Amino acid sequence: MRIAPLSLFVSAALLSVSVWAQDTATVTAIESERSEKQAELDRYTQILDKHVAEEARLQAQLELLRQNSSELDKEKNQALDAMNDLYRRLIDDPSIDISSAQLRYQQSVSDHKSNKEDIAMQLAAIASHRKDIEQIRVSKHTLVNTIASLRDQLSTARVERLRNEFTREGTLEVEHTINCKRTETLAACEQRGQQLGLQKATKRFIDQIFANLTEQRIVEPKRHMAGAQVQVVSSHVVGSAFSGQGNYSVNLSVTMRGDVNNSRLCGLLSLDNRFCSEYGTPLAVGYQASYPTTFSDSQLTFNDDVESAERSVPSITTLQPKPEIKSQVLQQSPKDRQVDLTLRSNVYDDEVFIDGVSYGSTKLVVSVPLGSYDIEIRKLGYESYKAKIDVRRARTINAKLIKKPESIAAPTPKSEQQSTPIATKQKVTPNLVENKVVIIPAGTFQMGDLTGNGLANERPVVEKVLSHSYAMQSKEVTVAEFRQFILSTGYQTEAEKGAGCAHYKNGEPIWESEYNWDKPGFEQADNFPVVCVTYEDAKAYANWLSGEKGIQYRLPNEVEWEYAARAGTSSEYPWGNEIGRGLANCGWCGSDWSNKSPAPVGEFSPNNYGLYDTVGNVWEWTQKRASQEDVTVRGGAWNFAPSLARVSTRLALAPDFRANYIGFRLVRER
The missing domain is CATH 2.60.40 (Immunoglobulin-like)
Known part of the structure; x- marks a missing residue:
């Protein structure tokens, strides 16, 4: 069989210039914004490094001042003793000159006082500097969330662009010639020639679609996975003729529209299937493509009669970088x-x-x-x-400091006794709602970024050993539980003292003076996790609960938190490396609360250890080490991107920071 040269005409509809340009402009705009935000994040990182170095310098100066304070205090006491000795001798010998001793003592007092003032000023400078550092850190966290969100938006835009590119419509004109069989009639030869010409048109149409894909280099190797199809909109014979040698030639004009299995688009782009979940069931791993040789007038799956052998699909294995591991x-x-x-x-x-x-x-x-x-x-x-x-x-x-009776130096004025009235509060004995604790077994695990997709502060991976089991609250502390603490103690949170609580508005953390744990800026019920609480607020609750229960409660340290959240797994999330849809409450995770508010605690399935909401809902405070100035929160939140709800993600914040996306849960001591 001889195939005549193919005359290909791609219509304006096939190119779909306007749609393609719009999709590409969207992708390009997102990529550009993400690059700008990444550059901004890099600048903030450099600024933060400089501020941290400056704080270290200020701390070193403070240490010198404190060392000098001891020396000046020693000199002051020696000068005082010398002057007192001269005062005693002056009683018996009025001719003794005590002016030099007085000058020495006056100078030592002045130097010591000046040094105390310098210490106070240095502490104030460090405190101010730390506020700047924490503001930079908050800005960094905002950028990290923005970049992660843009990454999700980019993935969605890429999927939509690919879908539109697969579903383009266009017209092809194809000429095809066959040899009529001796046993078939002219009508049968004519019909067969037109069918084969139509089939070749659909094959060429699919080839043209793949050739014009924006991400052709990524998609082409997975072509067999696409499930690409063609719908024939219309076709007509432009011209046909029989030759004296028994050949039949036909010229067809075929208008077609592409079609694709939308649920497989993510597999073609190597993206998380959640970006395609709205289209249907995700592509199963190991899918075997098939190429049927029949077609209908309305829908054709492309087939090439020249290539009759079926192609096999190899299994795809993603290799992850091996993390550096330290033993501790x-x-x-x-x-x-x-x-x-x-x-x-x-x-x-x-x-x-x-x-x-x-x-x-x-x-x-x-x-x-x-x-x-x-x-x-x-x-x-x-x-x-x-x-x-x-x-x-x-x-x-x-x-209680007692005045020295032996000193005859100029007397120090008596201080006014300051008494602070203590308000008498009625003890409230609430009907405590039990937040069930689960036992976390002892064990060893790899802590940190195991997949290579995390932030810099998640590396290197370190082996951790927990030599004893411990108990952890299965759910985040709720509004009802925190209210019992407030009613029992009269405690006032930092947010309630007038400074308010932070919330996200247009991608930026904004302070709202009216927000607090009872009014966080969204509708909440008693079974919602409490938010707008600082690290110290969480510790105060833990101390109160310890007294109520008669057993010690505290915040979990980072190792305990991650070990419990992993629950024996080594994946990004308790269920695997993809966030899925509707499995947790985080930004763009597909839950009813995503980007709206926290969900009631325990709304989603627990992990293998029986812990709820370790992915998303609210960030959770962890216990800081003595050497730390900042505190780390873990777990992600309802308005943060899914990539920040991974089990190893960690964000550092000031202990007095509070937001309507940060809460906590507690560990119970053995």
Whole structure:
């Protein structure tokens, strides 16, 4: 059989210039915006690195000032002793010149006071600098979420563009010649020639569609997976003729429209199937393409009668980079938990030293890890208050400094006694709603970015060993549970003190002064996770619950959180490496609450350890180490991209940050 040269005419409809241009413009615009945001993120990272380095420099200067404070304090005491000695001698010998001793003492007092002021100024500078750092970090988190969201938008736009490119319509003109068989009539030869010409037109139409795909290099190797088809809109014979040699030639004009199995588009682009879930069932792994040789007038699956052999489809295996692994044994201990230590005294202008380090004057509230501390409160002319205390929970030290009777230096004015009235609160004994705890078994796991898709702070992967089992609340702490704490203690959260709570608006975190745990900016019920709480608010709740239950509750550290969230798996999510649709509450995850609000706790299936909502819903505070200034939240949230709800994703925030997408759950001590 001889095939005549093919005359191909692609209509304007086949090219679908306007649709293609619009789809490509959308993809290009998203790619451009993502590149801009990535460049902005890189700039913020550089700025943050500089700020962190500057903070380290300020801390080093503060340490020098504190070291100098000890020397100046020593000099001041020596000068005072010398001057007091001269005062005593002056009683017996009025001719003694004490001016030099007075000048020395005056200078030592002035130097010591100046150093204290420098320490206070340095602490203020560090505090201000930390606020700048935290603002940069919040901006970085916003950019990370924006970039992740743009990545999802880009995937959606690519799928839509590919779908439109497959469903183009166009007209082909094809000339085809066959040899009539001796046994067939002229009518049968004519019909066969037209059928074969039509079949070749559909094959060429499909070839042309694939050749004109924007992402042809990605899709072509998976052509057998596409399920590409052709719908014949219309066809007519332009011209036909029989030759004296028994050949029949036909010239056909065929108008066709492409069609494709939409659920397979994600497989062609190597994207998460959730971007195609609205089109139907995703393509199954190991799909075997078939090429039927029959067709109808309305729909044709392309076939090439020259290539009669079926092609086999090899299995596709994605190789993931092997992460760097370090071995480290984690010994579980509550030593990293911090509590508030409050120090008061009966004088003003004193100086507090904790383990020999100056922390300023009373009244002073400082957060310290559990442990023993040497406390000293000094004031010139008074006996120093010294005590060694064992800090196991939040406590207050009321120091009473006694005036030195032996000093005959100029007296220090008496301080006005300041008494703070304590409001009497009625003890509320609430009917506690039980947040069931589940036992997390001891074990070993790989912590961090196991797939190579994570953020820089998820690497390197480290092997962690949890030598003991522990108990964790199966659900996030709810609004009802937190309300019981508020009613019982009269506690006031940071958001309720006037500063409000952050929320996302147009992709940026905005502070809303009226938002708090009871009014987070969306409709909530008692079984919603509590939000708009700071790290310290969460710790305060844990301390209260510990007292109510008679057993210690605390925030989980990062290792405990990730180990429990993984629940024996090594994938991005408890169910696999794709987020799917409707399996969790995160931005663009397909749930009823996505990008609207948190969902009621326990709305989705638990992981293998019986924990709910470790993916999405609200970010969860974790316990910070003593050396950390910031605190890490884990798990993603209802308005953050799915790629940020992976089990290893971690975001660092200031302890006093609060937002209507951050909550917590607790660990119960053994």
